[in-house]
Amino acid sequence: MVGRAPRFDRKDMASAALRLVADRGPQAVTVAAVAKEVGAPTGSIYHRYESREQLLAELWMDVVEGFQAGFVAALAKADDVDGAAGAARFMAQWTREHALEARLLLLHRRQDFVAGDWPAPLAGRAAALEPQLGAALRAFARRAFGRSDAELMARLRYALLDAPFGGLKPYVQAGKPVPRVLDDLVEETVRATLGDLARA
Numbered sequence: 001m002v003g004r005a006p007r008f009d010r011k012d013m014a015s016a017a018l019r020l021v022a023d024r025g026p027q028a029v030t031v032a033a034v035a036k037e038v039g040a041p042t043g044s045i046y047h048r049y050e051s052r053e054q055l056l057a058e059l060w061m062d063v064v065e066g067f068q069a070g071f072v073a074a075l076a077k078a079d080d081v082d083g084a085a086g087a088a089r090f091m092a093q094w095t096r097e098h099a100l101e102a103r104l105l106l107l108h109r110r111q112d113f114v115a116g117d118w119p120a121p122l123a124g125r126a127a128a129l130e131p132q133l134g135a136a137l138r139a140f141a142r143r144a145f146g147r148s149d150a151e152l153m154a155r156l157r158y159a160l161l162d163a164p165f166g167g168l169k170p171y172v173q174a175g176k177p178v179p180r181v182l183d184d185l186v187e188e189t190v191r192a193t194l195g196d197l198a199r200a
Helices: 010-024 031-038 042-048 052-076 081-097 099-107 120-145 150-174 181-199
Strands: none
Touching: 010 031, 010 042, 010 052, 010 099, 031 042, 031 052, 052 081, 052 099, 052 120, 081 099, 081 120, 081 150, 081 181, 099 150, 120 150, 150 181
């Protein structure tokens, strides 16, 4: 006899937690609130997550890893300023396609989800994020400019990450659609920040 599939799975619970974060912030994610959101008993949540902290940590990791994987893949295709502009535009496109995830990523900090030590199964994943991003930026810098000194890396982080995030955040915070002109502004920022280096 084949056992019945569980009525509520981790994906349902993670989606419920994401909706709560997008609506009211990480502090709104309690086991009781997630259970109510999915229509499950609280015991079902604890059957799949050891604690509220583990649920929040996994949610943050899944969103950040998903975004970063897409950005790194876009940047891996780039070998000049044109390619860098395309990677920067990825952020606006991702934000339009992942409205709830964008609220988590742009409006909250990692510390809002995990205040103390990371749950052991997630600690390695969390520690790998920054090295992965740094390696992708340095690899692009060497392909496009033949170097990866501190000044160039600061320019890349500003053009490809800080400026797009700064432009997107007010729209995400207000719950407004990201206008298409922002894609052009992101690209113009990349060209203004990196164009002289390419010509040099």
